[in-house]
Amino acid sequence: MSDIRTQLIHHPYRAPAEFDALPVAVHKASTVFFKNVADLRSRRWKDKSGYTYGLHGTPTTFTLEERIATLEGGTHCLLAPSGLAAVALVDTAFLKQGDEMLLPDNVYGPNQTLADGELMDWGISHRFYDPMDPADLAAKITPATRLVWLEAAGSITLEFPDLPALNAVIREANMSRGAGARPIVSALDNTWGAGIAFNGFELGADVVIQALTKYPSGGADVLMGSVVTRDRALHLQLVDAHMRFGYNVGGNDAELVLRGLHTAVLRYEAQDRSTRALAEWMGQRPEVATVLHPALAGSPGHATWRRDARGAACLFSAVFRPGFSQAQIDRFCDSLQLFHLGWSWAGPISLCAPYDVPSIRRLPWPHAGGLVRFAVGLEAVDDLRQDIEQALQAMRG
Structure with a gap:
């Protein structure tokens, strides 16, 4: 192999196999070699x-x-x-x-x-x-x-x-x-x-x-x-x-x-705590008819959740009172500064999105008001609460 092009592709050096560390090595390949x-x-x-x-x-x-x-x-x-x-x-x-x-x-x-x-x-x-x-x-x-x-x-x-x-x-x-x-x-x-x-x-x-x-x-x-x-x-x-x-x-x-x-359980538990705190607080707001979250006593399936589960993730949904129009609820969402509008959840940043539940369900929906689903991130609970409060004020205005 006198040509450098061939030497670089078929180089004989192999690193020692004894290297050990916490991160798993990243292997990338389409072709895998066989011995014979x-x-x-x-x-x-x-x-x-x-x-x-x-x-x-x-x-x-x-x-x-x-x-x-x-x-x-x-x-x-x-x-x-x-x-x-x-x-x-x-x-x-x-x-x-x-x-x-x-x-x-x-x-x-x-x-x-x-x-x-x-x-x-x-x-x-x-x-x-x-x-x-x-x-x-x-x-x-x-x-x-x-x-x-x-x-x-x-x-x-x-x-x-x-x-x-x-x-x-x-x-x-x-x-x-x-x-x-x-x-x-x-x-x-x-x-x-x-x-x-x-x-x-x-x-x-x-x-x-x-x-x-x-x-x-x-x-x-x-x-x-x-x-x-x-x-x-x-x-x-x-x-x-x-x-x-x-x-x-x-x-x-x-x-x-x-x-x-490595940190999934810690993040799950942290977001669970923050979500419960915000869900309980929002359930007391005069603008909100009900909050849906399995750890809340009034949420459907709460007793089953208590029996079968050890945690409750980062999601809750708030159903607003019927007096608030969809335009007002949309203004609430647009007014949030820490909660971003977007899909998915369980990341470090908080998200929200409005839903028209009757249009995507076949069973009767028992609530007349509009719904917003919140995904709570890793921000401080007090900051998220203040963000929701200022957006509620904007909605009322």
Whole structure:
């Protein structure tokens, strides 16, 4: 190798292997080298015993998958490019033409949009059930039902369902189908609980997904999702779909989530404390009809939350009194200075967004006033309270 171009590409030096430090090394590759043809033909990646191609995992992504599995209390984990991609992976792994999916009425909006769009086009139907009524779920299950989505707490309105009761309905339906029949899979979106507030598997779920974009990252700078199971057969179904769709995450993004995991519990607890303080204070404001937050006694599912959960995340929603118009509520949101208008949550900065709940739900909505959802960041509670107060004054004016 006399040419410098070849020397630089095929350089023989390898750094010593004994280096050890807290951060996980970032491995990036498309091509992975094999020792010989026999190695190329025999190496496997599905059980994380080896590496075959960058798309199928690196030491960095394998490490993150194992840590997320531990966080969720599961055994097997796959990473996806976003939380929504994790939802889509579950749908496409377990559903086929002629199947039916059941969604809670307070489902995460893009999950419903996927059901209304591509899944309908592929011959997969869906219906909605009342997540606060296990009997309604039981009544909605049909022989075509193959997947039931669960959320705790519900998107935007934060109802906390009885997950053990809902999963008991699914288990009973599976038992009635007999041996050999395709089972109904119970899939929990645990982004709100983050594997910290409760263990989704202990409450009966078969599959638990999470938007790692939120708490595991914590920096508002990464998009990523995870799908965790305890059942190897379900995991292998997911692995096959994951491979065929070409899902992958970048090494630098995996590095950021690995770093964020070190402080995830501390941030969850800190934002939980701040959120409860603001939610309780806002519930006493004359402009507000009710505040929705699982840790508040009047919020739907509060008793179930007390029984099953250890935390309550960073979200609360305020329903304003009917006397305030949507234009006034919009002015309130526009007047906030520390709370920024934007989607997502669990990052360091506080966010808010107004919602027209009746337009996105099928069940009757019991409140007449407009709703604003708040995502509390890591700012000082007193500063956030003052910001809300000045915006309320602007709304009244």
